[in-house]
Amino acid sequence: MDVADLYHRAAAVVDLSCITHNLREVRRKAPGKKIIAMVKANAYGHGLIRVAEHLARQGVDYLGTAYVEEALALRQAGISTPIITSGPFSRFQVGLFIENRVDFTVASVEALNMIDEAAGFYGKTASVHLKIDTGMMRIGIRHSNADRLLAAAQAAKNCRVVSIYSHFAAADDEDVSFQRLQLERFLEAASYYDRHGLERPLLQIANSAAICRMADTHLDMVRPGIMLYGYHPSAQSSSEANLRPALSLRAKIMYFKVILQGNTVGYGRTWTAPENCRAVTLPIGYGDGYSRGLSNQGEVLIRGRRYPIVGTICMDQTVVCLGDGEAYNGEEAVLIGSQGNEKITADDIARRLGTISYEVLTAISHRVPRIYVDNGEG
Numbered sequence: 193m194d195v196a197d198l199y200h201r202a203a204a205v206v207d208l209s210c211i212t213h214n215l216r217e218v219r220r221k222a223p224g225k226k227i228i229a230m231v232k233a234n235a236y237g238h239g240l241i242r243v244a245e246h247l248a249r250q251g252v253d254y255l256g257t258a259y260v261e262e263a264l265a266l267r268q269a270g271i272s273t274p275i276i277t278s279g280p281f282s283r284f285q286v287g288l289f290i291e292n293r294v295d296f297t298v299a300s301v302e303a304l305n306m307i308d309e310a311a312g313f314y315g316k317t318a319s320v321h322l323k324i325d326t327g328m329m330r331i332g333i334r335h336s337n338a339d340r341l342l343a344a345a346q347a348a349k350n351c352r353v354v355s356i357y358s359h360f361a362a363a364d365d366e367d368v369s370f371q372r373l374q375l376e377r378f379l380e381a382a383s384y385y386d387r388h389g390l391e392r393p394l395l396q397i398a399n400s401a402a403i404c405r406m407a408d409t410h411l412d413m414v415r416p417g418i419m420l421y422g423y424h425p426s427a428q429s430s431s432e433a434n435l436r437p438a439l440s441l442r443a444k445i446m447y448f449k450v451i452l453q454g455n456t457v458g459y460g461r462t463w464t465a466p467e468n469c470r471a472v473t474l475p476i477g478y479g480d481g482y483s484r485g486l487s488n489q490g491e492v493l494i495r496g497r498r499y500p501i502v503g504t505i506c507m508d509q510t511v512v513c514l515g516d517g518e519a520y521n522g523e524e525a526v527l528i529g530s531q532g533n534e535k536i537t538a539d540d541i542a543r544r545l546g547t548i549s550y551e552v553l554t555a556i557s558h559r560v561p562r563i564y565v566d567n568g569e570g
């Protein structure tokens with residue numbers, strides 16, 4: 193069955209075989225390391241449950257979410273793979289973590305004590321990952337104070353420290369000196385266990401950029417995000433791994449017309465036809481996460497040719513000028529992905545918008561159905 197028969201107006205088509213391939217690249221770069229596959233933010237827009245199920249089947253050690261709500265959705269879908277949440281939580285949610293075997297990120301002694309007490313109440317052991325700030329200045333106990341948290345966690349009766357971790361602030365910079373400093377600070381904090389003759393938990397710090405570029409940061413576990421979905425965190429790492437973008441964004445032409453010379457298109461009348469031209473309307477807009485910033489800027493592929501978006505992008509619709517090109521209602525237009533010999537990547541769109549592929553992908557809204565194929569098979 194053709195994928196175009198599986199949707200009626202617009203869809204994000206996710207090829208799971210690309211994710212399989214990209215995971216293989218993670219394993220090639222970081223052989224033997226445990227893997228936390230990051231699936232936060234709806235698996236970077238690719239669809240939380242189906243992507244997490246696929247990654248779990250491929251044997252990743254952990255799934256990574258930002259919030260416990262995302263983790264609960266995975267548990268409700270029957271996924272039993274360990275889950276680490278990296279973000280904050282309310283004290284009212286602590287029981288949810290414990291009852292659903294979701295691991296905490298702990299960045300303060302206060303949070304640790306709260307978890308320890310709650311775990312005691314449930315008669316269970318909470319699994320925690322201690323977050324150390326080595327320069328990101330987001331969350332985490334400051335590296336120079338880390339002993340305090342590590343000691344408290346050691347003493348907490350109802351908590352098991354699975355790992356300690358940190359996050360790079362500029363892993364995609366050309367100059368790696370700040371990453372070096374962060375790694376040094378992290379290892380110094382982790383030396384607490386050696387200094388006290390204790391068995392040390394797992395150590396982890398590497399995101400996609402560090403997986404690609406800095407083998408000595410791989411430690412015990414790596415946390416790939418964007419590279420699983422087929423994009424490089426920056427141009428610096430593009431020669432380091434061969435990645436395949438998993439998602440294509442498509443819409444079906446809903447309306448064909450001729451615009452006469454001098455007529456304007458859309459809200460605000462921002463585009464005037466310089467001559468008579470053919471145009472088509474696509475049933476996709478900023479309400480689907482296709483940025484309004486692409487008005488009079490973006491391009492789409494139709495019949496393997498590249499055409500410009502004209503006028504402002506509406507909430508539900510976008511107009512494309514075909515010049516003297518041809519297309520019928522119902523034919524597929526590709527907004528992200530390839531068609532014939534042409535290709536538009538999330539990086540191309542990000543460059544136009546002054547952002548990064550991460551934002552372009554996660555912006556694709558829940559209104560757009562996700563369709564899953566494996567090796568192009570529906």
Ligand SMILES: *Cc1c(COP(=O)(O)O)cnc(C)c1O
Pocket residue numbers: 230232278359398399400401415416417418419425
């Ligand atoms: C999102 C995230 C990652 C993954 O980063 P990428 O650049 O997408 O590889 C890793 N670690 C943490 C804590 C994150 O929040």
